[in-house]
Amino acid sequence: MSSSNTNTKKTIAFLGASGGVGLAALTRAMAAGHTCIALCRTPSKLTDRFPEAQYPNLKVVQGNAHDVVAVARCLFSPSPSTSNSPVAKPVDMVMSSIGGQFQFAKMTIDDPHVCENGMKTLLSAIDKVRRDHAAALGEKQWRPRIIVVSTCGISKAGRDFPLATLPIYKFMLKVPHVDKLAMESLLTGAAAEKDYSYSIVRPSLLTDPAVPDRKIRVGVDEKPEVGYGISRDDTGRWIFENLLGIEGAYENRVVTITW
Template sequence: MSSTETKTTKKTIAFFGATGGCGLSALRYSLAAGHTCIALCRTPSKLTDRFPSARHPNLTVVQGNAHDADAIARCLVVPSDHSDQTNRRTRLVDTIVFSLGGAFVWSRLTIDDPHVCEKGIAAVLEAIATVRSSNPKYTGWRPTIAAISSTGISRAGRDIPLLMVPLYHGALRIPHADKRALEDRLVARDGSGGGDCDYDYVVVRPSLLSDGAKPERDIRIGVEDLRAEVFESRETGSFISREDVGRWIFEELIEGDRGKRYHGKAVSITW
């Protein structure tokens, strides 16, 4: 492949929630592959200390809150790096990796913000609509949102081992309600009912998260059509690592066009 062809395959990716876990893993892989990455962060040093600009010139860290649609919009429109200022073009992001989450409070069996995901995805959708309407040239722009949710919340049936049902429906009830609200927001606006839509989406439902990459382990996937609420295929499992979730997102939803087959679907991933 020529160098020109290689450049055309590089993508521009916006990350919301990339300071840890699955989002951080997907960011690492994307930077290593040479994609242009923009990450919104309330405390930029959490990322700039990990990824110094001298070694990662393809990373831009924007300070802001992921519940602020204006701050999110600043991450979706990226000026090109042409040195000729009279010939500058504006790029829009190809992919949005949404991995917001709250800190779990065990004493109350909840998270510090019980609506963190719902508010975050609402702000992302508002920002997309704002950017599209800001310039007639942007009307054909259609980014893909890769949103991290959870197994155990499907309306199509059980996708977790039976022994884990009490944990998911008891201790994790509140954060999982927030994940379901996230999914419902995406489906409600996805255009399948005949209306206009300005994005594609893939909901990634990992099983219970652990630490430590295990690239030697196969990742099994189940697929649900979210609007029809039916499984196309089903896999149940107990655990998968945050690092491997980020790797799967990178390999399947960022690199190449393989992720298109999952558009409008929820993909459960597990070891």
């Protein structure tokens, strides 16, 4: 599925878009004309790359993905939904690609709960928006689409990685995998309880740089694909082409992608 199949322009909030997978998806979403709101602890990482004069459809919000107030500020489009309404329109989608820095000396990440706490914060921010702007939202329930970048190696449906990489997945990445599982559990639980729509993307081992013209293989739910790796750029491209701006694609599904 390609970007030509996208529907109307969307408003998309990005958490963790200053590099890697998030940046790859953000860059393509902006080029396609979607309104993008990106949370960034150091805004210059994005504003230096994307000057406002050249990228008017990007709004950069300073803040941390573990700050409920900061995340809530990203959940509205920069302009009001109607000329008569003082309240901005809530976003259509949220993409979260936050993660920690791996520390080889300790075989862990700098924040072992970065994704879990990030999801708690995002869900709390959505609740805050629903609560604070209930009158403006009216009777129509705001149902944001949440897209998260997770990882292979945690599937309960069967092995989704080559046997040769078992030591990496089962030992070296044990701590971040626990964090990703906690994030996924929070998201799927909230989706069932509070009527969220979600897509969980599990790429195989992320690599750099990009390799042109590599075929991306896709597995869904209990039938994951098995592969050694995929670039961050291809992961972001796949998310853009298949999830961002498209209604219903892989809705409430777990998707594995690999070369």
